[in-house]
Amino acid sequence: MTDKTVAAASPTSGDAAAAGTGAEMPYARATHAARGTGRVDAATGAVVSPIHVSTTFERAADLSYPRGRVYSRADSAAYDEPEAVLTTLEGGAESMLFASGMAAAATLFQALPQGARIVAPEVMYWGLRKWLIDVARPAGIGVAFVDMTDMAALAGALDGGADLVWIETPSNPLWGVTDIAEAARLAHRAGAVLAVDNTAATPILTRPIEHGADIVMHSATKYLNGHSDVLAGTLTVSVGAAGDPLWQRTRMLRGMNGSVLGPFEAWLLLRGMRTLAIRVERASANAAAIARHFSGDPRVRAILYPGLPDFPGHDIAARQMAGGFGGMLSLCVAGGRDAAITMAGRLRLFARATSLGGVESLIEHRASIEGPTSPVPDDLLRVSVGIEDVGDLIADLDRALGR
Template sequence: MSKRKPPHPETWVAKGLHDPAADGGAVVPPLQPSTTFARDADYRLIGGDVYQRPDSPTLRPAEDVLARLEGGAEALLFASGMAAAAAVVQALRPGDHVVAQRTMYWSLRNWLVGFCRDWGIGLDLVDAADPDAVARAVRKGETKLVWVETPCNPTWDVVDIAAAAEAAHEAGASLAVDSTSATPVHSRPLELGADIVHHSATKFLNGHSDVVAGALVAKDTGSPLWQRVRANRRDHGGILGPFEGWLLLRGMRTLFLRVTRASATAMKIARHFERHPKIAAVLYPGLESHPGHGTAAMQMHDGFGAMLSLRVAGGREAALRVAGGCEVFLRATSLGGVESLIEHRASIEGPESPIPDDLLRLSIGIEHPDDLIADLERALKAV
């Protein structure tokens, strides 16, 4: 008798790993809002949970889905992507050293610089798209964490995860990879040597612009760093609420449909505008002209993500006019929802931002690609 082939991720994710037979036949996974859980007359727990902060029956299914998607041993959900990242950095000790990416999510970069300065943690910011830069920056016995983001926001530079992992591990450090824009649909950093994967689950994992959440996935739950991360979530109270966890699981059930559609559209948009006379550059790792395309092609699969940036010929004012002229794209911060967004990042990040002021960041949703292209073309005509 032939052995049944395991289902594809698209199949079990659509069900959220939920078994209706274990839940009275309900097709939709349940929401449990209780903050506390009762004991019997002998003061034994009736179930296995004590209190919502360390024990949440609603979060566990979402965590199980994400851990399996990433090929990890355990996932933890947090109240935001920032809370998840902070739990990792706050697991370090004064005197430790961190190597991080120079260009990455702006809010995390700013917080990281300030926290490391105030808590006596050494920090080197490097061009992580250059593997040699990471290798030169790590200090054997001192560096405890290497943090990279790939593709990185908003230039979409690509980091060689395997090379970064090798450099980190030779120094005795852990590698954490922010894989928010790639998602587990396109990349599984743990398989390439990473120790922790980070997601702003607000973005593609939820996918509907209605939940703020963060997530971490560990390759090894027994590492001292991960044990401190788990304690940080419990003790600092950065837990995700049950309703938000339930919505997040709902969003992940359509993850493959949303992300593959949006990524295919992003590629179509990138190719359309790659040689446009009013576009100075298209930043998208799926294009052969992108400097990180070769690395992206090796470590990403089934697409290159739904994020790209356009550098508009004519500078800041021209870029702002293009953003202002769009009607299908919404002018808003964030990314990863079903609706397409356009953002002038330099305006958001302020005068200290290293981002070029002619850059427009596009988060591609699930609209028809021809409508998105036509919207940008109309806006460009006014420039």
């Protein structure tokens, strides 16, 4: 057994990693998430990993570093196990932890060559969209926003060339679905790297590398941690892209910028991933039940959820999401902005708060958060469905919607 993979064994599930995709995963995703690397602490026999807090490491007498570590800003022992677990879950070559999802994405963008061009979704996490507009463009990086549910639009945008194609699927907060395999084909034909924000789907439901992606990003604050008590981000690279200068420069910038998280936060992230599968499965089942319950309700103008058969992109989502459609949905409330805000104010069980992917259910009026340039309808409430009893969740929403 090694620190990086679970010991080899006969596959016990169809979830076993496809040949050539990267780290071994002889067990189902749920098993691997729960057991992690399977490493037992050699000194104590502890089945729970110790927290490594040292920031510096001793040289040998000849001033070399025989243990391979110099300084925790670039290479902390605290990162080894959570990075190894995520690498195997995503089927990649290696992963890196960052201080936040924004730090992970921004570091990747900063690693692009001068004058690079990025093609990104029209609808995506608003903070990253704002970063691309307010930071990347003034720094000389070209950014084109396109409808990533329309592969013809992506192909047209790539006619002008690109270095990086960034997609997010399902996309926050309209939950549009992008065909990862087709996006990868178009990106690679144009000579671009394909990076996928997999925060909402998680590797339990979607493994973008299996569909041709080169790099996978997570705001690990969300589902990977799952308890709303850690700020973290991750990048995972495919086997084929691991030697690319973009990935190597990203690793260098992580160390130089110091955009890393502390050892306790890394340990909390590892602990959170142990329950990732069961949390995602429960949240997905709850979200699907809520979407079905309110589908066609006259108090709701629209329900945006990839699991509904009539949702645009449902067939693509069904093909690339295994075992569920995620715990995120949006309600567009009949009556517009004021009705939506009033409805959110009546809720007792759902917390009115930013973020997603925790065990608790959250709701938020996104247009108020994103401001006047937001592409989000002003009657939309973004819902992060937690793991509570679904009957209680439905009753709370039903009461808040009124008669």
